[in-house]
Amino acid sequence: MRLRFHHVLGRGAYGEVVLAEDTVTCQRYAVKVIRKRALLAEVELADVMVEHRVLQLTSGSRFLVHAEFAFQTKMHVLLGLEYLSCGDLDQLLQSKGPLDVNSARFYAAEMVCGIQHLHTMGIIHRDLKPENILVAETGHVKITDFGLALENMYGDRTANDYAGTEGYVAPEMDAREEYNAAVDWFSFGVIINQMITGERKYHHKLFNESTSGAKSIILQLLKRNPAKRLGVNRDIRKHRFFQQIDWISVESLRVPPPHILESSKPEHLEPFHLDAVEAAEAKDFRPSPKDQAMFRGFSFSNLKTLLDTSSKTTGASSPTEPP
Known part of the structure; x- marks a missing residue:
């Protein structure tokens, strides 16, 4: 996988938001790493799929955050958003x-x-x-x-x-x-x-x-x-x-902004390792084929070669698409 995960930017009820980088282009992304188990247990899958669909449509506006890619592992779905580093x-x-x-x-x-x-x-x-x-x-x-x-x-x-x-x-x-x-x-x-x-x-x-x-x-x-x-x-x-x-x-973004802010950084840089997170989740959860079918069609990429994964990634973190 061309993505290198760095540190956790934030945590939510269903997973983490992690800073990731394309090792070829050095482009950075905010990647939502969401546990499938949490989505299935809390019946919140519909909300995530709505966000997934909306984020693919927002690229038509410079004033809406959009998704560059999405893929999944056996235990997680991952949604890669453009990274804006100066807070909110x-x-x-x-x-x-x-x-x-x-x-x-x-x-x-x-x-x-x-x-x-x-x-x-x-x-x-x-x-x-x-x-x-x-x-x-x-x-x-x-x-x-x-x-x-x-x-x-x-x-x-x-x-x-x-x-x-x-x-x-x-x-x-x-x-x-x-x-x-x-x-x-x-x-x-x-x-x-x-x-x-x-x-x-x-x-x-x-x-x-x-x-x-x-x-x-x-x-x-x-x-x-x-x-x-x-x-x-x-x-x-x-x-x-x-x-x-x-x-x-x-x-056309030609109006000068009134403030230019410095990039914000988390106070505590917590490293993130997808393989380790995947293995830990697998200890307590074994998704059935029916569970996996709920996530069919999740993966996409607006980037031509970022998710070049099928032959280069092995182990638990290999992106998959349910049959």
Whole structure:
């Protein structure tokens, strides 16, 4: 395998996110290493497969994280995402404090491009929040984490199941009512409010005359009636908050970012060895052919030769495709 695994970037309920490198091109990836046993036991396979499908579609936008490859071993599925090394918008806000309006406008404009691209593909994110807005070394931002996304949400289709993070959830979802893509625009309004005021909850006293355009767009995004909410009701790009924005330049990444951040590094570099993780998992779990069939079709690659594995990799960590 041309992938060399380095260290653990983070841990979740179903596995780790690991920094990996293509030994030929030196390109780095954030690889989600997810235990099949956990997915099957918790009946969360559907969410992972949704994210797997969405990530293959997001490559059409510069403002959405996308997957470069996916493969599986006997015990794990692995999803290789582009690696953004400068943390997320939440960390940026913690280090910089509330942003000036121009900086907030820049990040908001790039998020608009990503959100609109998702909605054009019939996808509702459902968990927009600063932690899910990653910052690249270039200073531009990308939306990530599509585990709660809904697909095929075109036209008048609605949903009613609850998803998201407290404080960013739209009132219609909170009330367990039918909802559509307007829920993402509500979350986006909370994010703009948080960027400018440092608070998730809107309060008019936190705004002054110089932030009147920001106040206006936030109020229109936070409308309780989703049919009247900006983004669904009217073209958000034409709001006066964005009147200084050249959208062609934004889409082509020609607008200089307000902040260039240093790459973030984990405090404790925990090494990762796929063979060892695979062997440890095999001690307690023996997936049946029926179990393995659940993961049929998982593997793909947007890279021509990265997963050159069948003749070069041996042992437990050999990527497989269930029969």
